[in-house]
Amino acid sequence: MNSVSSAVLFKFQGSCLGPLFFLLFINDITDILPTDCMGKLYADDLKLYTSVNVGDCKTNTIQESLDVIFAWSSDWQLYISYAKCSLMYIGCHGDKPNDALAAVHIGNHVVQRVDTVKDLGVHVDDNLKFITHINKTVAKAQSRANIIHKCFISKDPATLIRAFTTYVRPILEYASSIWSPYLVGAVSKLESVQRNFTKRIRSMRSLSYADRLNALTLESLETRRLRLDLIYLYKILFGKVDIEWRSMFEFAPISVTRGHCYKLFVKRSRINIRKQFFCNRIVRVWNNLPAGPEHFCSLSVFISFVRAANLSEWTSLLH
Numbered sequence: 001m002n003s004v005s006s007a008v009l010f011k012f013q014g015s016c017l018g019p020l021f022f023l024l025f026i027n028d029i030t031d032i033l034p035t036d037c038m039g040k041l042y043a044d045d046l047k048l049y050t051s052v053n054v055g056d057c058k059t060n061t062i063q064e065s066l067d068v069i070f071a072w073s074s075d076w077q078l079y080i081s082y083a084k085c086s087l088m089y090i091g092c093h094g095d096k097p098n099d100a101l102a103a104v105h106i107g108n109h110v111v112q113r114v115d116t117v118k119d120l121g122v123h124v125d126d127n128l129k130f131i132t133h134i135n136k137t138v139a140k141a142q143s144r145a146n147i148i149h150k151c152f153i154s155k156d157p158a159t160l161i162r163a164f165t166t167y168v169r170p171i172l173e174y175a176s177s178i179w180s181p182y183l184v185g186a187v188s189k190l191e192s193v194q195r196n197f198t199k200r201i202r203s204m205r206s207l208s209y210a211d212r213l214n215a216l217t218l219e220s221l222e223t224r225r226l227r228l229d230l231i232y233l234y235k236i237l238f239g240k241v242d243i244e245w246r247s248m249f250e251f252a253p254i255s256v257t258r259g260h261c262y263k264l265f266v267k268r269s270r271i272n273i274r275k276q277f278f279c280n281r282i283v284r285v286w287n288n289l290p291a292g293p294e295h296f297c298s299l300s301v302f303i304s305f306v307r308a309a310n311l312s313e314w315t316s317l318l319h
């Protein structure tokens with residue numbers, strides 16, 4: 001559920017202390033929620049989530065939370081933007097309650113039920129396959145790549161590639177640790193942006209995609225996403241980001257056999273979607289890194305090691 005403030009937020013816009021005052025003003029909102037409902041805040045957005053007993057098809061927990069928030073917003077005169085609020089059930093099709101049983105409201109306003117919601121720039125769908133996000137990302141990146149070829153007078157390969165890596169590739173890699181695809185079709189669709197861009201460079205048209213990458217000193221987008229996953233995992237395990245990693249990962253006992261000393265347990269997954277979550281899919285790659293203790297001494301050293309490591313065993317498009 002997204003909420004936006006009215007006069008209080010607008011009064012402080014453009015000031016240095018405004019954001020701090022606003023955060024202090026709303027800081028207690030998550031403390032008043034029921035114990036079985038979690039709330040996450042980012043600026044003026046609030047997300048609520050809980051598990052639903054599908055057999056009973058009850059949404060009492062969410063409704064109770066919305067009632068509490070509605071009362072809080074009324075007391076503090078921080079009004080909710082009802083048009084931006086939405087409800088989404090995540091799970092298999094047969095596990096979702098129907099619209100009649102799943103309806104919730106904020107005051108007198110019924111919350112719209114959706115299949116996809118945009119959260120901090122990532123489109124999350126109710127089956128967690130991120131197909132909508134991938135399609136929108138590819139469309140946006142392809143449009144910008146076409147503009148580069150159309151508007152740049154210079155056709156120098158180095159200039160065009162510099163423009164691509166600056167203006168297009170960040171679109172394709174934003175928050176990729178969350179939505180990185182595992183379906184071959186989705187992987188190929190993302191790769192097609194770079195594949196088509198390099199093919200339109202005059203001196204590269206007769207070369208295969210792999211040869212074009214070598215000639216232009218590029219990596220496949222799939223390989224780059226894998227390297228970003230490994231670097232992000234290092235940041236999590238070694239405290240470079242503020243994430244409680246023990247709920248996602250567990251170090252395996254130190255072994256005197258092959259491999260490095262920071263191996264993780266491989267958790268069993270009942271469904272394929274769970275298997276492809278970041279905290280599951282990256283563990284096997286991490287455990288098989290040909291790394292020594294010296295490669296984990298700092299983030300910069302680890303990044304250099306990962307960039308030089310051969311990860312072709314874990315990618316599919318260039319085999």
